[in-house]
Amino acid sequence: MKGFDEWVRLSARKDELKRVGNGKWRLVESMSPREVIEDEQLGVVTIGDHQVDGFIDDVRCVKCDRPRVYYDRYDAYFCAECNLWLEGACTDHSCDYCRDRPARPLGEKE
Ligand SMILES: [Zn+2]
Numbered sequence: 654m655k656g657f658d659e660w661v662r663l664s665a666r667k668d669e670l671k672r673v674g675n676g677k678w679r680l681v682e683s684m685s686p687r688e689v690i691e692d693e694q695l696g697v698v699t700i701g702d703h704q705v706d707g708f709i710d711d712v713r714c715v716k717c718d719r720p721r722v723y724y725d726r727y728d729a730y731f732c733a734e735c736n737l738w739l740e741g742a743c744t745d746h747s748c749d750y751c752r753d754r755p756a757r758p759l760g761e762k763e
């Protein structure tokens with residue numbers, strides 16, 4: 654029997670996420686060779702060589718229509734496929750989240 658939470662999760666994103674282990678979900682990629690795997694228990698999303706605290710969201714990127722990823726450290730959503738922030742930084746100069754935010758969520762090289 655599936656737990657209720659898991660069932661809801663599967664129903665919401667069944668086309669996009671493939672279960673690859675206990676509490677682990679792989680975002681099925683259409684064009685990128687980069688693997689995106691969410692570990693629900695650790696609250697970590699692995700994107701190729703990158704590891705970020707967060708989760709794969711139900712809402713999609715407006716550019717590529719892939720589910721966006723929440724980046725806990727910067728309190729913002731981004732697209733792993735486009736390597737773009739999907740939210741602008743706030744204008745509060747004392748905000749610790751936005752002050753240290755890099756131009757690209759996964760770095761410039763990719
Ligand atoms: Zn995108």
Ligand SMILES: [Zn+2]
Pocket residue numbers: 742743744745748749750751752
């Ligand atoms: Zn901020």
